[in-house]
Amino acid sequence: MYTETNKGFTIITNFGCDQHCKYCITRAHPILKNQITDESKIDWEYLEKCISETTAPTVNLSGGGDPFFQWEKHLDFYNRVYEIAKKYEKQLDVHTRILPSDELISKFRKVGLTVEYWNEKQFNTLKDRVEKGILLLTKIRVIEVVGTDFTEDICKNYIKKIKGIGIPQITFRQMFGNKKAYEYWNELSQKISGEGILFLKDGEYHNYYFTTENKVFPYFFGYSEKDREEWKKKYEELEQSCA
Numbered sequence: 001m002y003t004e005t006n007k008g009f010t011i012i013t014n015f016g017c018d019q020h021c022k023y024c025i026t027r028a029h030p031i032l033k034n035q036i037t038d039e040s041k042i043d044w045e046y047l048e049k050c051i052s053e054t055t056a057p058t059v060n061l062s063g064g065g066d067p068f069f070q071w072e073k074h075l076d077f078y079n080r081v082y083e084i085a086k087k088y089e090k091q092l093d094v095h096t097r098i099l100p101s102d103e104l105i106s107k108f109r110k111v112g113l114t115v116e117y118w119n120e121k122q123f124n125t126l127k128d129r130v131e132k133g134i135l136l137l138t139k140i141r142v143i144e145v146v147g148t149d150f151t152e153d154i155c156k157n158y159i160k161k162i163k164g165i166g167i168p169q170i171t172f173r174q175m176f177g178n179k180k181a182y183e184y185w186n187e188l189s190q191k192i193s194g195e196g197i198l199f200l201k202d203g204e205y206h207n208y209y210f211t212t213e214n215k216v217f218p219y220f221f222g223y224s225e226k227d228r229e230e231w232k233k234k235y236e237e238l239e240q241s242c243a
């Protein structure tokens with residue numbers, strides 16, 4: 001488990017996304033600036049150097065968009081990252097909403113899979129893949145980002161439903177840039193607990209290699225706590241205009 005003082009290493013891709021979340025963290029992002037990852041422009045030599053130097057035992061893929069969006073088009077990218085990680089005895093993790101082929105998923109030690117409580121289609125896809133043996137290929141931790149609509153009853157039912165299909169680990173993540181949801185998470189975290197249940201406070205737990213910039217940032221929103229706070233406020237304003 002990474003912390004703010006013992007950080008993991010994350011590669012940020014932006015291969016796109018078709019989810020249209022209301023509070024998309026990617027859309028107004030100051031580093032991504034809506035740029036899409038161009039695989040031909042990745043500085044593989046520098047990325048390998050960064051992977052070789054991180055003390056983290058895992059390399060994580062995340063977005064900007066979904067790292068598995070149109071995954072069939074990016075197999076060379078995943079294979080190359082996998083080979084580099086293996087060379088330095090690191091394992092791969094990924095944060096996604098998408099479950100790709102068994103062959104690809106088996107390259108990953110662990111999948112942090114966002115499954116919104118209302119998304120029956122996605123839940124059924126996960127259930128189907130569990131029945132077909134995906135947990136023999138990788139570990140899955142299901143993630144729900146806590147909004148104010150996620151009541152205590154919904155939360156309890158969600159835990160029951162996810163655990164009922166054989167997923168033992170569930171994370172409830174504090175939402176960034178939505179003040180009400182941010183505070184509501186505190187309330188909910190006091191009421192719910194259990195084996196495998198983690199309430200993850202919003203924070204900076206990784207160093208981020210942005211593939212669109214070929215640079216490492218110590219914060220998802222830049223270089224300092226000040227950058228982060230500034231963007232948190234900006235996202236709160238975006239949320240108000242969305243509503």
Ligand code: SF4
Nearest residue numbers: 017019020021024065
């Ligand atoms: S899944 Fe992520 S990138 Fe896609 S719309 Fe939602 S917040 Fe934005």
